[in-house]
Amino acid sequence: MTKIAVWCRHQGDNVIGIGPNIPWHIPSDFKRFRRLTEGQTLIAGQTTYESFPNRTLPNRKILVLTFNPDYELSDTENHQVITDIKYFKEAEGNFYISGGASIYKAFFAGGSKLMPDIIVDSMYCGKINPDLKGVPVDISPCIESMNKNYRQISQDYELDNVITTVHIRKGEFVDQDVLKHIIESIEAKD
């Protein structure tokens, strides 16, 4: 099993959202996320799942974390409710942890069996949309853990004011096929 955390955070304050929204719009960042995750299995918190258009993302399986076992999914064939994060300690397969903040934090705080093996860290260096109302949501504890427990294994990829880097856990082996897929997805141009 390989767990990959994927996010785009704001430089300096590590904000990833204001209320339910991502406070920037960078089409190339969405495209990179699509290339990374198409054909893959995503993990999303219930709030993030609700923010996807029509509560879905085409060509992906989505595992929705919620404490509500009766939560109604938009697509019962491709989506599944998971009520206990411990499920991911032993599950088979590759999982792209796609937010939001409470989900990233739960994986990073969950001990060695839950911590992501790989992080795709995108950092937006522009200004946050000042018109958005709501509480800023940040992932600073995850960034502190990344700086302490992971090492950068890629170059800095810079595109449209976003710098993307790939990190792996110090002292751990990672699946080379997964790593190759990640690097190819970042480097692809469409």
Ligand SMILES: NC(=O)c1ccc[n+]([C@@H]2O[C@H](COP(=O)([O-])OP(=O)(O)OC[C@H]3O[C@@H](n4cnc5c(N)ncnc54)[C@H](OP(=O)(O)O)[C@@H]3O)[C@@H](O)[C@H]2O)c1
């Ligand atoms: N910039 C980025 O890369 C990025 C990516 C994704 C999201 N975001 C942003 O992040 C923000 C949302 O983050 P958030 O922290 O508010 O919400 P969230 O993590 O998406 O979802 C929170 C919900 O997940 C469920 N949950 C949380 N921990 C759980 C656990 N351990 N076990 C089972 N279920 C659990 C709970 O659902 P129930 O209440 O149903 O029990 C909780 O209310 C939004 O602004 C969104 O736009 C940004």
